[in-house]
Amino acid sequence: MPRLSNPLEGIAILSTGGTFNKIYDPIAGELRVDPHSQAVQELLKHWKCQAPLINIIGKDSLEMNEEDRRLLAQTVQERPERKILIVHGTDTMDLSGAHLARHCPDRQxxxxxxxxxxxxxxxxxxxxxxxxxGWLLGNDAPGVFIAMHGLVLPYDRIVKDREKGIFVHKA
Incomplete structure (x- = not known):
């Protein structure tokens, strides 16, 4: 079987902000969302892979609203790639997942x-x-999933356990 020169071919990465992308601002003395997603860029550089990286929204997920979710779904719909990884804040990724499931049912x-x-x-x-x-590379079925703490499950079968500080199967 021939090897792909770029294993991420056919995958787009959208970055909405969130804790994943926060960096320390020494002037303000606080963490802020990096609008350039340097963290994602660094991961891709170390892996020696390329994928389109689209920076949108640039907020902590607690600040996201329905207009942001509409923009997120619209951006997914406009992409030629069928497989999309979204870097998203953990507090409301389930809400965005539900919105995407309604508006982008043909995508993974x-x-x-x-x-x-x-x-x-x-x-x-x-x-x-x-x-x-890994989930995107190994699976082809459309749907919306959340990948956190060793789990990759449909968005409505995983929940943030705020007491334990991890994501778990939804009861």
Whole structure:
């Protein structure tokens, strides 16, 4: 079987912001969302892979609203790729997942995020991102999934357990 020169061919990455992309702003003395998604760019550089990276919204997911979700769905619909990885904040990725499931039923979409910014400790963000990529590469069925903490499940079968600080199967 011939090897692909770029294993991510056919996958687009949309970055909406979230904790995954937060960086420390020494002037303000706080974490802020990096609008350029340097974390995702760094991952792709280290993996020596290329994929279209589209930076949209640039917010913590708690600040996202329905207009942002409409923009997200519109952006997915306009992409030629059928497989989409969305870097998204963890607090409302289920809401975006539900919106995308209604408006982009023919796509395979995986949302991934992080509880700890990549810029502070890249391990969790990298693991979640890698799980999402692996899922997209190994599966072809359309749907909306969330990749967090070793799980990749349909968006409505996974939930953020705020007491444990991880994502778990939804009861």
């Amino acid at each position: 979409i995986v949302l991934a995020g992080a509880m700890i910014p990549y810029s502070i400790d890249p391990v969790e963000a990298t693991a979640n991102f890698a799980s999402a990529i």
